[in-house]
Amino acid sequence: HGTADDIVPYETDYPFRNARMINRFVVDKMYGSKPIDDRLKILGIRNRLVSLDGLGHEPELDNYKTLNQWMDTIKGYSTQFFYEETAPEIKLPASQLNVSVNDDLKPFFYEVHNGSLVHISVSGGVKTKADPKDASVIWLKNTEKKRQITFLTTNKYEAWNEKKFFIKINP
Incomplete structure (x- = not known):
């Protein structure tokens, strides 16, 4: 003004x-x-x-x-x-970001506010299903420093948001 x-x-x-x-x-x-x-x-x-x-x-x-x-x-x-x-917002409980070194399969639970999920991708692991919205991951050995899960979201205005969460390994 x-x-x-x-x-x-x-x-x-x-x-x-x-x-x-x-x-x-x-x-x-x-x-x-x-x-x-x-x-x-x-x-x-x-x-x-x-x-x-x-x-x-x-x-x-x-x-x-x-x-x-x-x-x-x-x-x-x-x-x-x-x-x-x-822009959409993704909520993921912080407790899910800590993975035991012995955990192989890890399902993630999340909420999307003000939009919808388009795709989930991972680094340092493999998704267990081809479904782009499925958040179950098998983490690979020796990838502790590279483990992350990425959520791509959009809303009715076509505002996109990408949120990355780094996964911490607990002994």
Whole structure:
């Protein structure tokens, strides 16, 4: 949000500041992006405000209404925020990441939130089934430092996420 926005206030103020006081008769003061961002943080609601110092209502447009260098900034922050909000999350109990040196077959139990599992792959072991979603693994000897299980997930927005878990060997 441009801090010099004269249409939507950055702080708490009247909108349409270029309306020469008519705005004060037609609309009330409103909260701008900054106090809304502050309040959301207090409430623990995840959000992201990117303040563009001294810029106006459409900081991504130059005088000729063509995109300028700020569009990359806006696009980058927006893309990252929406990805973080929508990307699938994989939950795997930490206790499963410790394998006894004598354990050959190890089934893994997991949960996928905000999406679905596409594929599981392993390093330092062999999956027991050809099913891409099966998480049963036979760990190979002498691969203690290379053992990991990787989950590939996606969601309805086609946001993909890859999560690797390293397997620790207990004597």
